[in-house]
Amino acid sequence: MLGYIIRRLLIMVLMILLVSTMIFLLFRTMPGDPTASMVDPSIPREARQALLERYGLHESLWTQYAIFMKDLVRLDFGTSYFYNRPVLRVIQDRLPATLILMFTAMLFAYIIGIFGGAWMAWKRGTKLESLGITFSLIFRSAPTFWVGLLVIMFFAVRLGWFPAQGMRSTGYVGNTFREIFLTTDFLRHLVLPAFTAGLYFLATPTLIMRNSMLEVLSEDYIEMAHAKGLRERRVLYRHAARNALLPVVTAGALFIGAAIGGQVLIEVVYSWPGLGREIVQAVTRSDYPLAQGCFIILSTLVMVMNLIADVLYAFLDPRITY
Amino acid sequence: MGQMITRIREFMRSGLNPKQGGGSSIRRNSQSFFAVFITSLKSDKLALIGVVLLIFFIFVGIFAEQIAPHGPRDRHYTEDRQIRRLEPPSWEHPFGTTDVGRDIYSQVVLGTRTALIVGFLAALLVTFVGSVVGIISGYFGGVVDTVLMRIVDFFYAIPFIPFVIVLAAVLKPSLWNVILAVSMLSWRTVARIVRSQVLSIAKRPYIKAAKVAGAGHVRIMFKYILPNVIPLVLLEMAFMVNWAITAEASIAFLGFGDPRVTSWGQILHINFVSGYSRAAWWWTIPPGLAIVLLLVSIFFFARSLEAVVDPRLRKR
Amino acid sequence: MSFLDVTDLDITYTVGAGSLKAVDGVSFSLRKGESMGIVGESGCGKTTIAKGLMQLLPKNGAITRGSITLNGRELVGLSKEAVRRLRLKEIAMISQSAMNALNPVYTIGDQLVEGIMAHTSFGNRGAYKRAVEVFEMVGLEEKRMRSFPHQMSGGMKQRAVIAMALSLNPSLIIADEPTTALDVVVQDRILHRIIKIQKEINSSMIFITHDISVVSEICETIVVMYGGKVMEMSPTDTFFRRPFHPYSLGLKNAFPLITEITDELISIPGTPPNLLLELKGCRFNERCPFAQQKCAVELPLFYEPEPGHKVACHFPERVEEFRERSSHRDTWEVVRERLIREYMEKGAVEYA
Numbered sequence: 001m002l003g004y005i006i007r008r009l010l011i012m013v014l015m016i017l018l019v020s021t022m023i024f025l026l027f028r029t030m031p032g033d034p035t036a037s038m039v040d041p042s043i044p045r046e047a048r049q050a051l052l053e054r055y056g057l058h059e060s061l062w063t064q065y066a067i068f069m070k071d072l073v074r075l076d077f078g079t080s081y082f083y084n085r086p087v088l089r090v091i092q093d094r095l096p097a098t099l100i101l102m103f104t105a106m107l108f109a110y111i112i113g114i115f116g117g118a119w120m121a122w123k124r125g126t127k128l129e130s131l132g133i134t135f136s137l138i139f140r141s142a143p144t145f146w147v148g149l150l151v152i153m154f155f156a157v158r159l160g161w162f163p164a165q166g167m168r169s170t171g172y173v174g175n176t177f178r179e180i181f182l183t184t185d186f187l188r189h190l191v192l193p194a195f196t197a198g199l200y201f202l203a204t205p206t207l208i209m210r211n212s213m214l215e216v217l218s219e220d221y222i223e224m225a226h227a228k229g230l231r232e233r234r235v236l237y238r239h240a241a242r243n244a245l246l247p248v249v250t251a252g253a254l255f256i257g258a259a260i261g262g263q264v265l266i267e268v269v270y271s272w273p274g275l276g277r278e279i280v281q282a283v284t285r286s287d288y289p290l291a292q293g294c295f296i297i298l299s300t301l302v303m304v305m306n307l308i309a310d311v312l313y314a315f316l317d318p319r320i321t322y
Numbered sequence: 323m324g325q326m327i328t329r330i331r332e333f334m335r336s337g338l339n340p341k342q343g344g345g346s347s348i349r350r351n352s353q354s355f356f357a358v359f360i361t362s363l364k365s366d367k368l369a370l371i372g373v374v375l376l377i378f379f380i381f382v383g384i385f386a387e388q389i390a391p392h393g394p395r396d397r398h399y400t401e402d403r404q405i406r407r408l409e410p411p412s413w414e415h416p417f418g419t420t421d422v423g424r425d426i427y428s429q430v431v432l433g434t435r436t437a438l439i440v441g442f443l444a445a446l447l448v449t450f451v452g453s454v455v456g457i458i459s460g461y462f463g464g465v466v467d468t469v470l471m472r473i474v475d476f477f478y479a480i481p482f483i484p485f486v487i488v489l490a491a492v493l494k495p496s497l498w499n500v501i502l503a504v505s506m507l508s509w510r511t512v513a514r515i516v517r518s519q520v521l522s523i524a525k526r527p528y529i530k531a532a533k534v535a536g537a538g539h540v541r542i543m544f545k546y547i548l549p550n551v552i553p554l555v556l557l558e559m560a561f562m563v564n565w566a567i568t569a570e571a572s573i574a575f576l577g578f579g580d581p582r583v584t585s586w587g588q589i590l591h592i593n594f595v596s597g598y599s600r601a602a603w604w605w606t607i608p609p610g611l612a613i614v615l616l617l618v619s620i621f622f623f624a625r626s627l628e629a630v631v632d633p634r635l636r637k638r
Numbered sequence: 639m640s641f642l643d644v645t646d647l648d649i650t651y652t653v654g655a656g657s658l659k660a661v662d663g664v665s666f667s668l669r670k671g672e673s674m675g676i677v678g679e680s681g682c683g684k685t686t687i688a689k690g691l692m693q694l695l696p697k698n699g700a701i702t703r704g705s706i707t708l709n710g711r712e713l714v715g716l717s718k719e720a721v722r723r724l725r726l727k728e729i730a731m732i733s734q735s736a737m738n739a740l741n742p743v744y745t746i747g748d749q750l751v752e753g754i755m756a757h758t759s760f761g762n763r764g765a766y767k768r769a770v771e772v773f774e775m776v777g778l779e780e781k782r783m784r785s786f787p788h789q790m791s792g793g794m795k796q797r798a799v800i801a802m803a804l805s806l807n808p809s810l811i812i813a814d815e816p817t818t819a820l821d822v823v824v825q826d827r828i829l830h831r832i833i834k835i836q837k838e839i840n841s842s843m844i845f846i847t848h849d850i851s852v853v854s855e856i857c858e859t860i861v862v863m864y865g866g867k868v869m870e871m872s873p874t875d876t877f878f879r880r881p882f883h884p885y886s887l888g889l890k891n892a893f894p895l896i897t898e899i900t901d902e903l904i905s906i907p908g909t910p911p912n913l914l915l916e917l918k919g920c921r922f923n924e925r926c927p928f929a930q931q932k933c934a935v936e937l938p939l940f941y942e943p944e945p946g947h948k949v950a951c952h953f954p955e956r957v958e959e960f961r962e963r964s965s966h967r968d969t970w971e972v973v974r975e976r977l978i979r980e981y982m983e984k985g986a987v988e989y990a
Contacts, residue, residue: 015479026492141617143568145575146590146610149599157600164600220738226694227733228753228802229725232718239741254478261483265572269594279484280576283491295488298481306479318786319742 005311012303017069019299023292024068028061077293082285087293091275095297097167098274102263104190105197110205112198114248117209118241121217132206140203144262148196148269155192162191165271193270200262201255208251212244219243246317253309256302363626372622379616382431383438390428394584397423411604418604421596429589430608436585437567437616440501444566447505449559452512453551457543459513460520470513477510483572490578497580504569512558516551523550560624564617571613586613640667641842642810647704649683649690658913660686660699662866668859670809673836673843675853675874677889678863681910684846685734686866688814691844692731693721708810727757730808732816732832736799740787746798747783754805772801775835793824800828804835811836811843818847829856851893854878859946862886865911865921872947882941882949882957885922887964904967907974920952924977927969928953928960 059067071078077087116132123129139147156164167189216222217240225235264276271277279294281287314320363370382389392398398406398419405423409415417426459470486503493499523529524547532542573579574587575594586609593599599606649661661683668674676684689695691706693713706713708728713721733739741749750769754760760768770780776797787795796816803811813832817825833856836843845857853860853874860877862870862885870883881887888906908925911917920926923933932952940948943957953960963969 015476018476019480023488026488137618137621138614141564141621142614143571143575143587143610145572145594146606146613149590149594149606150610153600153603153606220733220735221741223694224733224739224799224802225741227692227725227731228749228756229722229727230752230756231722234756242743243741257478257481260481261572264483264487265575268576276484280487283487284577286491291488291491295481295484298484299479302481303479317743318745319788 001314004314005307008307008310012300012307015303016296016300017072020069020072020292020296021065023295024065027288027292028064072296077296078289080282080287080290082282082287082290087289090278090290091293091297094273094275094278094294097272098263098267098276101190101193101197101267101272101274102259104194105201106259108194108198109201110248110252113202113205114209114241114245117206117248118213118236118244120206120210121213121244122236124214133210136203136206139199140207143265144196144200145265145269147199148193148266151192151196152269163189164192167273193266193272196269197262197266200266201259204251204255205248208248209241209244212247213240216240216244242316246313249309249313249316253306253313256305256309260298260302359626366626368622369626372619373626375615375619376623379434379619380438383435386432386435390431392425392428394429394432395424396428398425399423408598408602408605417608418602420592420605421598421602426589426605426608429584430586430612432584433586433589433609434612434616436497436583437570437613440497440504440570440585441563441567444501444504444508444570445559445562447501448508448562448566449512449555451505452509452558453516453555455509455513456516457520457547457551460517461524461539461543461547463521463524467517471517474510474513477507480507482507482569486569486573487576487578490573495578495580497583500570500573500579501566503573504566508562508565508569512555512562515558516555519551519554520547523547557624557627560620560627564620567613567617586610641670641672641709642668643705643707644687644691645705645707647687647690647706648702649686649695649699650702651696651699653698653914656914659702660866660913661690663704664863664866664868665704666861666868666871668810668842668844670842671837671840672859673833673845673857674859674861675845675847675850675857676861676863677847677850677853679848679910681913682863683866684863685814688731688812688844688846691810691812692725692729694731723757726753726803726808727806728808729810729812730803730806732800732803732811732813734814734816734818736796736816737792739799740795742787745784745786746790750783750798750802750805753802757806768805769801772805773798775804776801776831792820793828796820796824796828797831800832800835804839807839807841809841811841812846813843814846815848849893850889862889865917866913867921868948868950869922870947870949876944876947880943880947880957881961882943882947882954883922883951884926884928884960884964887960888925888970891964891970904965904970907970908977920950925973927964927973928956 075088077091079085080087080090083090120129120132152164155161168183168185222235222240225239230239260276263274264280266272267274267276268280275294275298279291279298282290282294363373398415400406406415406419407423408421409419411418415425415427417430419425455470455474459467485507486500489503489506490499493503529542529546532546537545570579570585571587571590574585575591577591577595579585579588579591581588589609590599590606593602593605593609644667645665647661647664648659651658651660664683664687666674676687678684686695686699689699690701691713693716695701701714704714708724713724716724740746744752747766747769750772751762751765754765754768755762758765766783769783773780773783778794778797778801782790782794782798787798790798800816811832816832817828820828829852832843843857845853847853850860850862857874860870860872860874861868862883864885870877870881870886872881877886878890881890885906888904891904892906906925911921911924919932919934919936920929920938923929926933930952936952938950938952940950941954942948943954
């Protein structure tokens with residue numbers, strides 16, 4: 001098991017290097033003057049030259065790549081043009097917000113989805129079940145950002161229950177992690193974005209759990225569990241749901257890539273100061289070092305979550321050996 | 323892993339399955355694709371609604387210019403030369419007007435065409451590339467398979483929307499680049515699903531027989547494997563259309579779409595950026611609802627397709 | 639009153655718009671410690687009886703008539719909780735597909751202990767001790783308690799399932815084709831182990847199989863079922879010496895005893911009746927080589943040629959002739975030809 005994780009980590013590092021190379025090439029070998037996208041072409045020539053040199057853009061592609069990789073290994077993503085701060089610092093500021101929002105939403109979605117899906121399988125063929133399926137489908141089809149807009153319009157503007165944007169009320173300054181994230185003010189801000197993201201994540205676990213559960217319920221070992229005289233609830237949750245969970249975990253891993261996309265949109269809609277909103281702003285402001293850094297970190301996040309899902313799977317299914 | 327993905331795909335789809343019975347009994351294989359499709363439509367009301375809705379959208383898409391009463395950028399004025407700013411729905415402007423007096427109804431109608439073009443072209447590209455890779459990978463196996471699947475793994479590790487944002491920013495914002503960006507990251511799913519299907523087909527005796535008879539690789543792949551994969555590919559394509567439409571809307575919403583082309587995502591982008599997404603419900607709701615309806619209709623259409631593709635469902 | 643009494647039992651499945659009586663007016667009784675074999679082709683209702691006794695019928699199935707009494711206690715209509723308490727403790731099932739009867743994500747030990755704890759006040763440790771005991775009874779080592787199902791062979795899994803069924807000394811064991819999935823050598827060993835333990839703990843057993851030669855070895859009574867109805871019922875030794883029903887004669891041909899093996903096997907032509915249709919006469923009449931007009935329209939009542947031996951046939955007096963003729967292949971060939979002819983005619987009618 002440990003060997004497997006180490007092997008996976010090594011592959012992950014390799015993948016991160018590949019992704020970084022790809023993003024490096026993407027930014028530097030696009031048609032047209034490669035420096036045009038990095039440095040505003042309208043500024044005076046000398047100043048431009050100075051800027052190019054400052055960011056190392058006058059070197060050959062290979063040299064640039066070598067420097068880029070060397071820096072990357074030391075976790076140096078360069079300096080953000082816009083903030084004029086090291087990219088890593090900016091990311092460090094933004095990452096916790098993204099992670100908290102994402103995990104809250106996932107927790108919400110997976111708990112409701114798993115129980116709801118199991119329940120739907122149990123209620124198979126009833127009106128309630130088809131209602132559940134229809135709702136899951138609608139939320140799967142509705143674009144997250146649009147749902148976000150509607151949620152803001154209704155719950156924040158019309159009803160005024162929760163704040164519509166940001167992570168804290170204006171004027172509030174927190175410095176430590178505790179001051180920023182462990183306040184009721186923060187939690188109030190978290191409700192709507194987490195709810196919206198949760199709705200978006202919800203359909204996948206629900207539908208997969210339902211179908212997987214239906215399949216499992218017809219297995220012989222479920223009949224056997226009944227024949228042993230176990231209580232209904234024990235059969236449903238300990239025997240059926242436990243097995244039905246396996247595909248949900250795998251699907252969760254595959255879904256992460258899409259989930260991060262949804263996260264970006266939600267952060268934009270709610271002006272949530274996370275990595276997703278940052279990458280959108282960085283691209284709009286042509287702040288390429290920052291965009292690059294955010295992208296690499298987001299990719300890493302996908303890979304880490306995938307790894308976690310695989311390890312979890314191995315933990316849940318004794319038949320898997322690594 | 324590949325098998326698991328196929329299964330999960332099935333699970334996601336069969337959330338849509340027609341309920342048991344459905345009035346359809348076991349049919350013989352000789353029945354044509356089309357005939358089965360029609361029967362499955364008859365027995366499944368939701369699928370029928372889906373198809374009708376889809377035909378409606380396609381109709382609107384084709385005749386968008388004729389249906390839309392105004393140009394997307396025309397500004398409308400009242401009789402006393404005032405801009406019709408943020409007017410709620412009326413007979414004249416069924417979905418109301420924007421903050422600069424544009425007709426939202428016309429924009430939504432024109433956006434239909436964009437959504438359909440992006441959806442179908444991207445899905446076509448994705449399924450084509452994905453199927454080719456999947457067939458080659460599954461058929462040849464060995465090193466070819468390993469290499470191709472590692473590439474697929476690589477693409478699975480890339481977060482979709484961030485990548486498309488970066489790509490859209492680096493390339494010029496245009497509809498084609500959006501289609502390209504969507505396709506570049508989505509073929510992997512199809513490739514995996516097709517591959518696992520091919521793996522099971524390649525084991526069948528008639529493939530071995532064809533090999534023994536001396537048929538070339540290309541011939542076997544086209545003549546014997548492809549026909550067996552096509553139904554599945556068609557089904558996947560329906561889901562890819564949805565995926566592409568959502569992706570395009572998301573990109574346009576973030577402001578990385580083609581500014582010259584009216585699309586549902588773009589309407590919502592302007593709505594959001596202008597700050598009126600909090601009050602002007604007639605501006606926010608129609609484009610989003612159009613997306614939901616189009617996607618749901620394609621889902622239901624796909625579900626009737628699925629009955630054709632998967633004989634097991636017909637028996638159930 | 640015996641230990642188990644099944645009286646006029648009907649079990650009906652709803653299928654689409656229609657319904658199907660999988661078990662139709664079945665009665666039998668079982669003494670304490672007795673073992674009974676129920677034989678018949680697939681679809682004859684034998685597994686449905688087992689499920690009915692355990693009250694494990696699928697959602698579309700239900701007991702629609704009759705009664706089941708165990709030790710004088712009526713089981714039909716018991717509350718869910720009461721039924722749950724009965725299972726494993728009083729009635730235990732060794733299921734048809736032991737290969738898949740174990741949950742893949744828990745160890746065998748966990749699954750045994752769980753069952754024991756659901757019915758006793760044994761603590762975890764007591765339950766574990768009991769599990770190890772029954773493990774030894776079926777010939778599994780204690781370390782297998784910690785194995786997952788995928789780590790064991792088919793024979794071991796089957797033994798684990800048997801251990802589970804025996805863990806609380808049930809008074810009734812229902813063994814539903816417990817060995818069909820295993821190879822012949824293992825089959826035999828496991829069968830004998832089941833019987834040995836059954837005798838040791840003095841429980842009654844219902845043994846369900848399609849193979850009457852197995853019944854001859856291990857059961858005291860035999861019930862032959864066809865199309866949801868009992869065709870013949872008798873002590874085993876009497877049955878094998880003097881079978882009455884033409885269907886029993888056919889089955890004997892198809893599954894000869896070791897001592898009677900001849901050069902060729904004779905099978906019964908045709909397939910079991912479609913129970914969705916309304917059937918009036920003897921269920922077996924279509925495939926019976928001796929069927930008369932009467933057989934298709936009138937349901938035969940039970941006839942008792944000797945105490946404890948019941949036969950549902952209109953012509954018990956012609957049994958000598960039946961026995962003689964049924965051992966010839968030609969007798970059955972006639973049926974085959976008749977069935978083919980009827981099929982063709984029916985097809986022709988549908989065509990025209």
